[in-house]
Amino acid sequence: MSTRVASQVGPKLGRKQIFLPNFTLTLLRTPTQPATFASFIVPLNLNKLDLRDYLWNAYGISVRGVRSYIQQQKVRQDKPGAKRPKPRKWYRPRAIKKMMVEMEKPFVWPAVPESFEDWDKSTFDAAAEGRKEEESVYRWDARMQANKERGSIAEQAKALQSGEDSWKQTPVRDEWEDVGEAVEVEQDVQVPPVQR
Structure with a gap:
């Protein structure tokens, strides 16, 4: 008995074949929504039909409806990742497009792991903390904040x-340390006369 592929059994959807997609879909954890709804962060050029077609052909998920909206980002000073942000140089990051999908079957998120030791989270957190301390030195207001020595x-x-x-007073030596006999380094140096 032959098995039918999902695209042959389900509704007629787009026939655009994508073997190596060059976009990223991010599934968001939304505990307040019902189990039949899923939210994604998608690229700005992806439309509702593309998302529905992708979910059907990649995962066999039939979609009842798709809602989308574009969320503008807040205006920031200078571009992200700049070592020293320039004051009064404004920049608006690229907008984020979010899509909410209503599915026929519910999707339940897996439980959150109790221990993150398998993923070595303690090393990741230590590296992030060290990176944060290093970047704080290059901030534009670093000179105004007290450093660690001053706090000590x-x-x-x-x-x-x-x-x-x-109070602990360190002993002060009154005499110079004797390192040997004084030797004149340059001998018989003749200085040329100054011409006017």
């Missing part, structure tokens, strides 16, 4: 004032 000095001063810590 302030803590030491508070401890001295409250009496928790006592």
Whole structure:
């Protein structure tokens, strides 16, 4: 007995064949929506028929309806990723297109894992924290914020004032360290006279 392909059994949809798609669809976790609805972030040039056709031919999901809207981004100072943002140079990031799909069968998200040790999340978080500290040095307002050494000095001063810590004086040497006999480096140097 032969098996029928989903495109032969289901409704007539687009016949545009895509073997290696050059776009990315991001499925969003939306716990407030019913299980028959799914939300996606899609490229700006993707339309409702393309999304419906893609879901049917790739996953065999029949779609009842598709809603789409374009969300404008907030205006920001300078382009993202700039080491030192330029003040008063405004930039609006590219808009985001979102689509909400109503499916015939419900889709239930898998449970959130309790432990992220399999994915080495602690190393990822440590690297992100280190990257954040490195980038804070290059921010445009970095000079206005107190650095770590200044905070340490302030803590030491508070401890001295409250009496928790006592002043430790380092011994000062009154005499120079003897390194040997003094030797004149340049001998018999003749300086040419200045001409006027």
